[in-house]
Amino acid sequence: MIVKSAEFICSNTQISKLPLPLKPEYAFIGRSNVGKSSLINMLTEKKGLAKTSQTPGKTQLINHFLINDTWYIVDLPGYGYAKISKSKKEDWNKFIRSYLDKRESLQTVFVLIDSRLEPQKIDVEFCNWLGEKGLSFVLAFTKADKQSAVKTDQNIAKFRKALLASFEEVPPFFITSSENHIGRDEILGFISQVNQN
């Protein structure tokens, strides 16, 4: 898929103010600092589209970006930032989980995982929750340029194994690096296929 246009549409703190669910949506989510904004900017080839390195856990916004006038990338707030208060974490839970659970135009959730790390409990639990809700998701392992391909493959294998405790089949996954554009064609190709179905 060629990205001809990528346009910021809106930031929301309330589900009731989201754009009408008339176009397919692909949500991107992961732990704070996982590389989500960088990945969105890499996919769209627009450097400042998603704001990188914001203070984690600050504002809980759902950002909609319209791609080629036909589908949305939805940038969801990061989870797992240790320093935010318990009540903020609960707010996050309510807000994001209700978006994910109720959004009828949501096609697939991209769960971003830092490829440098061994499986993190919070990521595995989040995937389990998506599975329980019957939501379609895929994994995107980020920052693959930061270590050897062997190390990346080992961490992916461990993550897939951790998921197999709850899933019969693990979802598709993508290896990505926003630094050197790894995974771009694969992710856009996947979205293009889902959009056609």
Ligand code: GDP
């Ligand atoms: P977010 O909080 O998940 O949106 O993460 P950001 O996109 O702001 O990235 C967090 C940090 O990781 C920034 O310093 C990025 O430059 C860096 N980063 C993100 N993606 C990559 C990547 O693919 N490779 C490398 N080397 N650094 C990355």
